[in-house]
Amino acid sequence: MDIDNIEKVKQESALLVTPGYLITQDPEFMRGHGTFAEDSAIYSSVSGVVERINKLISVRPFKQRYQGEIGDIIVGRITEVGSKRWKVDVNSRQDAVLLLSSINLPGGIQRRKSESDELQMRTFFSEGDLVFAEVQNYFNDGALSLHTRSIQYGKLRNGTIVKVFPKLVPRSRSHFHSLPCGVDVVMGVNGYIWVSKHVPQSTVEANAEEIYSNKNEKISTQERETIARVCNCITLLDRLFIKITDTSVIYTYEASLGHAAKEILNHDIAADLADQVKARLNDH
Amino acid sequence: MQELLSPEGLRVDGRRPNELRKISCRASVLRSSDGSAYYEQGNTKVLVAVYGPHESRHRSQVQFDRAFINVEFNVAPFSTNERRKRSKNDKRLLEIASAIKQTFEPVVITTLFPRSQIDIYLHLFQHDGGTLETCINAATLALIDAGIPLHDYVCACTAGYIENTPILDLNHTEEASPETPDLTIAILPRTQKIALLQMESKLHVEKVEEIITAAMHGCKFIHKKLDDAVSQVTKELSEKLNQ
Amino acid sequence: MSTLLLSPVERDYITKGIEKGIRADGRDRLDWRHLQIRQSIISQANGSARCRLGNLGFGTDILVGIKAEIGQYTQGDSNNPSSQKIVCNVECSPSAMQEFEGRGADEVNLELSQLLDRLLNGPQCGIDFDQLCIIPKQAYWVLYVDALVLDYDGNPIDALMMTTRAALADTRLPKVVVESITDENGVLQQEFEVVDDPQAAEPLKGRDNIPLTVTLYQIGGNYVVDTGLQEELCTKARLTVSVNPAGEICGIQKSHTKSGFAPSALPEMLKVSQKQASVLFTKLENELAKSSNDNQMDVDDGDSFEPDTGSTFLVPF
Numbered sequence: 001m002d003i004d005n006i007e008k009v010k011q012e013s014a015l016l017v018t019p020g021y022l023i024t025q026d027p028e029f030m031r032g033h034g035t036f037a038e039d040s041a042i043y044s045s046v047s048g049v050v051e052r053i054n055k056l057i058s059v060r061p062f063k064q065r066y067q068g069e070i071g072d073i074i075v076g077r078i079t080e081v082g083s084k085r086w087k088v089d090v091n092s093r094q095d096a097v098l099l100l101s102s103i104n105l106p107g108g109i110q111r112r113k114s115e116s117d118e119l120q121m122r123t124f125f126s127e128g129d130l131v132f133a134e135v136q137n138y139f140n141d142g143a144l145s146l147h148t149r150s151i152q153y154g155k156l157r158n159g160t161i162v163k164v165f166p167k168l169v170p171r172s173r174s175h176f177h178s179l180p181c182g183v184d185v186v187m188g189v190n191g192y193i194w195v196s197k198h199v200p201q202s203t204v205e206a207n208a209e210e211i212y213s214n215k216n217e218k219i220s221t222q223e224r225e226t227i228a229r230v231c232n233c234i235t236l237l238d239r240l241f242i243k244i245t246d247t248s249v250i251y252t253y254e255a256s257l258g259h260a261a262k263e264i265l266n267h268d269i270a271a272d273l274a275d276q277v278k279a280r281l282n283d284h
Numbered sequence: 285m286q287e288l289l290s291p292e293g294l295r296v297d298g299r300r301p302n303e304l305r306k307i308s309c310r311a312s313v314l315r316s317s318d319g320s321a322y323y324e325q326g327n328t329k330v331l332v333a334v335y336g337p338h339e340s341r342h343r344s345q346v347q348f349d350r351a352f353i354n355v356e357f358n359v360a361p362f363s364t365n366e367r368r369k370r371s372k373n374d375k376r377l378l379e380i381a382s383a384i385k386q387t388f389e390p391v392v393i394t395t396l397f398p399r400s401q402i403d404i405y406l407h408l409f410q411h412d413g414g415t416l417e418t419c420i421n422a423a424t425l426a427l428i429d430a431g432i433p434l435h436d437y438v439c440a441c442t443a444g445y446i447e448n449t450p451i452l453d454l455n456h457t458e459e460a461s462p463e464t465p466d467l468t469i470a471i472l473p474r475t476q477k478i479a480l481l482q483m484e485s486k487l488h489v490e491k492v493e494e495i496i497t498a499a500m501h502g503c504k505f506i507h508k509k510l511d512d513a514v515s516q517v518t519k520e521l522s523e524k525l526n527q
Numbered sequence: 528m529s530t531l532l533l534s535p536v537e538r539d540y541i542t543k544g545i546e547k548g549i550r551a552d553g554r555d556r557l558d559w560r561h562l563q564i565r566q567s568i569i570s571q572a573n574g575s576a577r578c579r580l581g582n583l584g585f586g587t588d589i590l591v592g593i594k595a596e597i598g599q600y601t602q603g604d605s606n607n608p609s610s611q612k613i614v615c616n617v618e619c620s621p622s623a624m625q626e627f628e629g630r631g632a633d634e635v636n637l638e639l640s641q642l643l644d645r646l647l648n649g650p651q652c653g654i655d656f657d658q659l660c661i662i663p664k665q666a667y668w669v670l671y672v673d674a675l676v677l678d679y680d681g682n683p684i685d686a687l688m689m690t691t692r693a694a695l696a697d698t699r700l701p702k703v704v705v706e707s708i709t710d711e712n713g714v715l716q717q718e719f720e721v722v723d724d725p726q727a728a729e730p731l732k733g734r735d736n737i738p739l740t741v742t743l744y745q746i747g748g749n750y751v752v753d754t755g756l757q758e759e760l761c762t763k764a765r766l767t768v769s770v771n772p773a774g775e776i777c778g779i780q781k782s783h784t785k786s787g788f789a790p791s792a793l794p795e796m797l798k799v800s801q802k803q804a805s806v807l808f809t810k811l812e813n814e815l816a817k818s819s820n821d822n823q824m825d826v827d828d829g830d831s832f833e834p835d836t837g838s839t840f841l842v843p844f
Contacts, residue, residue, distance in 0.1 A: 018514045019428060020436040020474040045393055045433035047518045062521040064431025077532055093337040093400045128532035141398040157536045160551045214535040221547045228553030239583040241524035261553030265582035313840050314622055315585050316678050322840035333622030356621055361673040362572045362592035405621040410571055
């Protein structure tokens with residue numbers, strides 16, 4: 001290949017590449033995710049869009065498992081309970097690790113961990129539980145370590161999970177949204193989204209002792225209908241590959257109000273709603 | 285005994301000697317898996333699902349410096365003319381699974397995912413010759429669909445010899461004929477390196493090179509087909525996302 | 528892997544929701560998900576169908592291929608003339624769920640194969656078994672029903688039965704010519720020849736009578752139809768009722784042993800199943816009519832491709 005393809009990145013808005021594609025032979029560039037170097041040239045290893053930040057070249061595929069970064073807000077499911085740690089499925093290359101020392105214990109945030117805590121690991125989290133956490137660090141082999149040391153993190157209750165493509169959940173300042181329709185949404189950047197009944201922050205703080213409770217609050221039929229509607233709206237955005245943000249979810253929700261919640265995923269209605277949402281998103 | 289090459293030089297299915305069968309393929313056909321592809325070359329049809337890289341489920345197989353690739357190959361009982369149900373321990377199935385695993389191990393950049401696992405599940409729906417080539421091409425497509433980093437595509441093709449004429453991409457009738465030597469080759473199109481070479485019949489050494497060259501031409505054509513399919517999906521997703 | 532894990536609060540959410548009559552995806556207890564079905568998709572089979580039960584490209588995805596082959600009569604077969612004329616085999620592919628890898632699906636494969644076998648082999652199936660006989664006590668057709676589960680999101684039985692019914696309706700039996708010859712000992716011998724002409728092949732008699740199943744899943748104190756995977760994980764007991772188009776019950780099976788039904792609940796459940804079956808028959812018919820229209824349109828486009836395995840994969844439905 002004679003032309004250096006990196007020139008195209010500057011000219012065109014998006015350079016789409018496939019595995020084995022020669023991106024540049026210019027030695028001053030550095031290879032990032034989704035690329036590999038061979039004979040001082042940089043090639044793409046995946047199919048996606050070339051991104052360039054200064055001298056760093058990377059390629060982001062559209063469909064891929066979650067690639068963690070420190071500070072990410074995620075939703076995970078406990079898969080294994082150990083003596084001082086939990087393993088958590090976060091839709092990534094390996095299960096993440098949540099250490100006993102990385103969680104808040106009931107009865108005072110600064111309480112020291114004792115041996116008795118190690119003996120009752122399952123009273124905090126057991127297999128199948130869903131957890132709202134932040135990526136604290138990663139190990140050499142790429143496994144993530146999580147922490148839940150904040151009042152908003154911890155065990156998830158009062159709702160249901162929706163799985164989407166991780167690529168569709170952009171990293172942003174806030175991943176916890178109380179939507180105007182009275183539903184709380186935790187948008188894990190790993191593609192796991194938790195939709196639940198709105199519980200005011202003051203109630204959460206007042207019940208700090210019950211952060212590991214396995215009981216749901218009372219949820220009315222009306223609230224369930226709203227949760228189902230929001231879930232279906234998110235599913236719809238996922239299937240049509242539209243970015244999932246609080247704005248796009250609210251737009252879809254509002255557009256859907258003319259239909260029953262269960263009808264949103266009906267093929268024709270879904271296509272119609274998607275058009276309305278896209279048009280409205282483009283207006284802004 | 286049926287003539288494999290007509291006096292006009294046409295093959296049993298009417299193709300010219302150097303003509304590939306029609307290839308149709310599509311990525312992202314299933315939803316449970318991380319990546320998937322459907323691929324048909326003539327009447328040989330295969331569906332592939334790829335999961336991973338994910339937490340290893342086979343503790344004993346975990347490798348500390350790379351991901352481990354697991355392949356399972358199944359054949360639908362209705363895939364052949366005579367219905368036949370094969371057991372999961374069928375040697376032929378295990379052999380194909382193992383060939384696919386060995387082909388992809390050096391191509392998938394497994395060192396990026398220490399201790400993880402990548403699964404490739406293949407299901408053959410219809411069998412009309414060239415099972416291994418079809419499976420490799422389909423698996424390449426599914427791996428790319430799952431966003432798994434590869435050094436290159438892997439493209440496979442078969443070639444053989446009928447009455448001094450090299451032929452490309454054998455169908456079942458040609459493959460089953462005892463007089464027809466046939467060979468399966470998989471190449472990495474960027475470096476032109478050979479990833480897999482298999483021949484189970486007798487052939488004069490001078491002719492081997494000729495049919496390898498023929499098969500490599502076939503591989504290049506298949507590379508183009510696969511690349512088009514991948515580019516199309518990427519473009520569609522990119523447009524949807526940026527709309 | 529966490530596909531089969533559910534937290535206590537999720538379980539509670541699903542169960543309480545069903546109690547209140549609103550399921551996690553907004554459906555009522557007796558609402559079905561979207562059904563899509565296509566026939567004649569495997570060219571080398573005598574009949575085939577692929578069905579998806581789910582919303583927007585997700586859901587339980589089943590492919591059924593039917594092959595008719597000639598079976599030879601052997602001594603001792605005559606005990607039950609209709610037995611083993613339909614051979615059922617269900618395979619759950621690991622593409623549907625990783626838990627099906629290796630021998631992981633053996634148990635569920637066996638359960639579904641046996642269930643299908645019991646629904647089809649016998650007069651309850653509705654098809655005319657006499658048609659399968661070529662020469663009495665000598666040769667007969669065997670129908671091999673092979674089903675693949677390619678994607679999984681709950682309620683496999685009802686989806687399997689719908690796909691099988693559609694595939695059997697699509698099946699064409701090759702025409703056979705029987706000749707009688709008297710040999711030198713004066714004994715009448717019968718020989719047959721299969722006519723190699725697809726135009727002469729005949730559909731199965733009685734294919735319209737094939738039943739469908741309605742499976743009721745007990746979750747908490749209530750029951751629902753057409754569960755998704757998460758709901759299925761909350762199921763305590765399951766009742767599968769097979770009903771034919773005339774509304775007659777052709778088979779009942781209770782499975783899952785976590786709990787039992789009160790006998791007093793049964794009559795109502797049977798009634799519900801009957802009613803839901805008629806809903807399903809209508810859905811299936813509408814969907815098949817729609818798909819045959821689609822095929823018609825392809826021909827109008829000048830597209831000369833025959834419908835084959837690829838059609839539903841290359842052009843997703």
